[in-house]
Amino acid sequence: MMYNSRNIIIGLIIFVGIFTFPFVLGAGKANEAPKLSLDTPKINELIKKEPIETVEFMRNNHMQLLSDWKVAVVRDGNRVYVSQKDGQEYDMSLQNTCLDCHSNKEQFCDACHTYAEVEPNCWDCHVAPEVIR
Amino acid sequence: MGLNFSLLIVAALILAVFLGVEALGLSFLFGVIIPYLALATFIIGFILKVVKWAKAPVPFRITTTSGQQKSLPWIKDNKIDNPATTSWTMVRMALEVLFFRSLFKNTKAEMVDGKKLTYQWEKWLWLAGLVFHWSFLIVVVRHLRLFLEPVPAFVTLIGKVDGFFMVDLQNFYITGVLLLAAVTFLFIRRVLIPQVRYISLAADYFPLFVLMGIATTGILMKYFYRVDVVSIKELTVGLFSFNPVIPEGVSVLFYIHLFLVCTLISYLPFSKLMHMGGIFLSPTRNMPNNSRAERHINPWNYPVKVHTYAEYEDEFRDKMRAAGLPLDRDGAEDEAAATKE
Ligand code: HEM
Numbered sequence: 001m002m003y004n005s006r007n008i009i010i011g012l013i014i015f016v017g018i019f020t021f022p023f024v025l026g027a028g029k030a031n032e033a034p035k036l037s038l039d040t041p042k043i044n045e046l047i048k049k050e051p052i053e054t055v056e057f058m059r060n061n062h063m064q065l066l067s068d069w070k071v072a073v074v075r076d077g078n079r080v081y082v083s084q085k086d087g088q089e090y091d092m093s094l095q096n097t098c099l100d101c102h103s104n105k106e107q108f109c110d111a112c113h114t115y116a117e118v119e120p121n122c123w124d125c126h127v128a129p130e131v132i133r
Numbered sequence: 134m135g136l137n138f139s140l141l142i143v144a145a146l147i148l149a150v151f152l153g154v155e156a157l158g159l160s161f162l163f164g165v166i167i168p169y170l171a172l173a174t175f176i177i178g179f180i181l182k183v184v185k186w187a188k189a190p191v192p193f194r195i196t197t198t199s200g201q202q203k204s205l206p207w208i209k210d211n212k213i214d215n216p217a218t219t220s221w222t223m224v225r226m227a228l229e230v231l232f233f234r235s236l237f238k239n240t241k242a243e244m245v246d247g248k249k250l251t252y253q254w255e256k257w258l259w260l261a262g263l264v265f266h267w268s269f270l271i272v273v274v275r276h277l278r279l280f281l282e283p284v285p286a287f288v289t290l291i292g293k294v295d296g297f298f299m300v301d302l303q304n305f306y307i308t309g310v311l312l313l314a315a316v317t318f319l320f321i322r323r324v325l326i327p328q329v330r331y332i333s334l335a336a337d338y339f340p341l342f343v344l345m346g347i348a349t350t351g352i353l354m355k356y357f358y359r360v361d362v363v364s365i366k367e368l369t370v371g372l373f374s375f376n377p378v379i380p381e382g383v384s385v386l387f388y389i390h391l392f393l394v395c396t397l398i399s400y401l402p403f404s405k406l407m408h409m410g411g412i413f414l415s416p417t418r419n420m421p422n423n424s425r426a427e428r429h430i431n432p433w434n435y436p437v438k439v440h441t442y443a444e445y446e447d448e449f450r451d452k453m454r455a456a457g458l459p460l461d462r463d464g465a466e467d468e469a470a471a472t473k474e
Contacts, residue, residue, distance in 0.1 A: 002187040026373035060359040067301040117278040
């Protein structure tokens with residue numbers, strides 16, 4: 001026999017509700033990772049459709065790469081990045097390099113960032129491609 | 134002893150995931166089956182524990198409070214520390230749960246000059262405990278960004294406030310680091326204070342090591358050995374929509390993080406961590422102290438055959454009177470009343 005069973009049951013319902021609500025919201029929903037579009041003029045021109053470093057490295061570490069670029073440019077005045085992958089040289093620039101290839105920011109950067117809920121504030125200062133257009 | 138044992142177990146758990154995922158390719162086991170089992174153990178175990186506790190009757194109000202009880206109107210009572218109504222009891226409980234009010238009154242006893250006993254207010258345990266619990270809550274709420282699609286607005290808001298400081302152009306979450314710092318403090322306190330160390334068991338060290346492991350792997354994933362967050366979100370959203378998938382390229386660091394979380398939640402109902410539910414059932418916190426206003430009957434009372442003093446006197450009145458013993462009622466009025474009729 002339980003004592004105070006009304007309060008205990010209310011408490012347990014709240015407990016179960018809190019710990020299962022992601023299932024209630026998620027159950028049966030389609031699970032789709034964002035589809036990234038590489039269909040930009042610059043990438044279509046490339047013979048080898050390859051990023052600066054390996055795809056895996058870019059996926060996981062592009063934020064750190066950007067940060068390193070910023071430090072190199074702003075603090076050390078060094079604007080040339082040499083790829084560790086194939087030795088190709090790139091101008092270290094967010095707008096003129098990354099977004100030159102990925103000029104479809106909305107279908108590329110933003111698609112991922114909305115899914116992972118990150119909002120980099122870069123575009124407060126740096127110019128995003130659609131603004132140029 | 135308990136310390137080394139716990140450390141060994143946590144190390145073995147981490148090694149097991151590492152080997153399981155890297156060498157044997159058991160990512161479905163560690164990414165899907167174990168999380169489901171762990172969550173089921175957590176929820177069912179928690180309910181059974183609470184039901185078991187609720188079967189114990191607690192009929193009487195525990196009056197060891199640190200405030201004046203409600204009595205006569207001209208005596209000022211302390212409504213929070215010694216509540217007489219359900220609503221004030223809820224206030225006391227809320228303050229306890231949200232701010233650990235009774236731990237705030239924690240004192241430390243010390244002998245000064247070998248003979249003088251002194252008590253000092255000891256607030257560091259309270260502070261570290263509070264920082265730890267609040268950070269834990271905020272980290273878990275922030276994690277919902279990895280569990281839900283679309284992400285609810287309040288999760289985004291908490292993430293923005295918590296990530297207010299940016300390091301290297303990236304969000305730096307304060308609570309993640311505070312969590313690790315607070316757990317580490319609580320561990321060091323346990324080891325350094327001899328009296329606390331003496332009463333510490335494996336059951337105390339183990340959760341601390343598991344928590345340290347979770348926070349450390351989390352921080353490594355976010356700032357040092359970055360992982361593919363988008364694929365991880367695919368995995369978690371898959372779990373919560375009952376369409377489990379194991380995406381390519383999820384780092385073993387994530388599986389270690391996840392397995393330690395599973396260890397923590399499946400261990401919770403059987404451990405001291407069950408104070409999460411127990412706090413709401415503590416008799417010193419959840420009962421209004423109204424013994425003077427209401428009668429609380431013990432549920433295991435059975436009818437007892439009693440022989441009151443009045444009945445005893447009725448039975449032996451003549452003999453008592455003859456022996457000259459004092460009587461409450463000497464029976465003369467009864468006899469007078471009887472003869473009048
Ligand atoms: C099923 C449950 C969990 C999953 C799937 C999970 C997954 C993750 C992932 C993917 C990251 C890296 C985030 C990023 O790079 O942005 C992370 C970070 C982190 N996790 Fe977890 N986690 C879980 C539960 C927990 C719990 C219960 C705790 C609390 C003890 C925790 C503490 C942390 C911390 C401190 C970080 C560092 C970054 C931050 O502060 O957000 N995690 N987790």
